[in-house]
Amino acid sequence: MSSEHASAVDTFMQGLKKRNPGEPEFHQAVEEVVETLMPFVLANKQYLDGRILDRLTEPDRVVIFRVCWEDDDGNIRTNRAWRVQFNNSIGPYKGGMRFHPTVTLSVLKFLGFEQIFKNSLTGLPMGGAKGGSNFNPKGKSDREVMRFCQSLMVELHRHIGEDTDVPAGDIGVGAREISYLFGHYKRLVNRFTGVLTGKGLAFGGSLVRTEATGYGAVYFMQNMLARVGDGLEGKTAVVSGSGNVATYCAQKLIQSGAKPLTLSDSGGFIHDPDGITQEKLDWVVDLKTQRRGRISEYTQQFPGTTFHEGQRPWSVPCDLAFPCATQNELEEEEAKTLVGNGLKAAAEGANMPSTLGAIRIFLGNQIPFGPAKAANAGGVGVSGLEQSQNSLRIAWSAEEVEDRLKSIMESIHEQCVQYGGGGDAGYCNYVQGANVAGFVKVADAMLAYGVV
Numbered sequence: 001m002s003s004e005h006a007s008a009v010d011t012f013m014q015g016l017k018k019r020n021p022g023e024p025e026f027h028q029a030v031e032e033v034v035e036t037l038m039p040f041v042l043a044n045k046q047y048l049d050g051r052i053l054d055r056l057t058e059p060d061r062v063v064i065f066r067v068c069w070e071d072d073d074g075n076i077r078t079n080r081a082w083r084v085q086f087n088n089s090i091g092p093y094k095g096g097m098r099f100h101p102t103v104t105l106s107v108l109k110f111l112g113f114e115q116i117f118k119n120s121l122t123g124l125p126m127g128g129a130k131g132g133s134n135f136n137p138k139g140k141s142d143r144e145v146m147r148f149c150q151s152l153m154v155e156l157h158r159h160i161g162e163d164t165d166v167p168a169g170d171i172g173v174g175a176r177e178i179s180y181l182f183g184h185y186k187r188l189v190n191r192f193t194g195v196l197t198g199k200g201l202a203f204g205g206s207l208v209r210t211e212a213t214g215y216g217a218v219y220f221m222q223n224m225l226a227r228v229g230d231g232l233e234g235k236t237a238v239v240s241g242s243g244n245v246a247t248y249c250a251q252k253l254i255q256s257g258a259k260p261l262t263l264s265d266s267g268g269f270i271h272d273p274d275g276i277t278q279e280k281l282d283w284v285v286d287l288k289t290q291r292r293g294r295i296s297e298y299t300q301q302f303p304g305t306t307f308h309e310g311q312r313p314w315s316v317p318c319d320l321a322f323p324c325a326t327q328n329e330l331e332e333e334e335a336k337t338l339v340g341n342g343l344k345a346a347a348e349g350a351n352m353p354s355t356l357g358a359i360r361i362f363l364g365n366q367i368p369f370g371p372a373k374a375a376n377a378g379g380v381g382v383s384g385l386e387q388s389q390n391s392l393r394i395a396w397s398a399e400e401v402e403d404r405l406k407s408i409m410e411s412i413h414e415q416c417v418q419y420g421g422g423g424d425a426g427y428c429n430y431v432q433g434a435n436v437a438g439f440v441k442v443a444d445a446m447l448a449y450g451v452v
């Protein structure tokens, strides 16, 4: 970065931090974007004159509300919930809801900000938003989760709608939670509309939505490898997480002839040197979604495997890395270890799993690196397709949805290459490519609207 760019980034970040104190995750997400966008913005005066970066980093609105509910023992419990409606320049707000004790306004602002670029990259008309609560579904009964979801929807329903804001799932919000939320929305407004995505197949959900984020990350990896004349067949992969994204990422790797070696949760990671097979993965999905157990149980079920308590899987030598659990789970030193062990490429299934330091290591070593807003956009892509199917009142086949998902990921890859430098054969900086390609569409719409 030139000194002119570095000083412009520094000035911008100082102002942002002053306006948004105590929001480290939001600062980090903006810094990653602004670092790569600044040269482009400085070279394209219309964005500078239109103060697009200032406007883009200020959410349209944030709704904060109390959620009271009763637990199974009759105790009154209070949680806080948010909906961050960040930017609707190119379509209705769209982004998941996260239920996890670590949820704060800062986390949701980082996620909502990222979502603007990601949704733009899909080519579908979707703005950026995110929401959630510090409610912890772990250890709660189904009835407690239901009462919480219903209470949350009593407030949330005032702010969402199929043409306004369409939430989906995220960490801690899966099929069960979406069903409770949608059931209560329908009851409150007396209308059956596609206001949430990730719905059950019996009530407007799309085939392949559950699989889409994990599958999409593998398709993105496939595209990155193909560009350098390589493929997935025979590759070993380290995957973190054991939720929705991680398990379907592992599934697509297996289907593509690659060998996933690890999975994890907040307790630690499991290492299966023989590779996780589809049969073993089915057991994990049942463990996590039905029995709501811990990944450490894998070693009792499958001999010859090990559990590493409190550790992350990045020390396991591999060709490919897929961080699919949560933010900031892959740090600079871990990136160095991966590169030292011969890493060929990395794709982010989770949102902002790599720290800025880790990203710099990947880029500095010319490792093809698919950032979250590009590599995990398959989930929101198929959510967009669910909205289309709901509006058209039709349901596409699994093959049709998966073909569209593949095309979306291919097109995102192409856009990244277009803006990521490197020409036909050189190293492509996908971080820069994704940020600039996602930005241009939104920024042009904002300029067209005038000062709003």
Ligand code: NDP
Binding pocket: 102, 169, 170, 171, 172, 173, 174, 213, 241, 242, 243, 244, 245, 246, 264, 265, 266, 267, 324, 325, 326, 327, 329, 349, 350, 351, 352, 376, 377, 379, 380
């Ligand atoms: P799930 O709730 O299904 O799974 C989350 C996984 O991550 C679990 O294995 C969980 O372990 C682990 N995890 C969560 N928090 C932490 C933590 N603080 N430290 C270590 N491990 C943790 O969520 P998803 O799979 O849906 O989401 C995973 C990531 O992918 C998130 O970053 C999400 O924003 C992103 N994403 C998800 C999309 C989707 O379609 N679902 C779309 C795009 C991005 P434990 O059970 O111990 O908490």
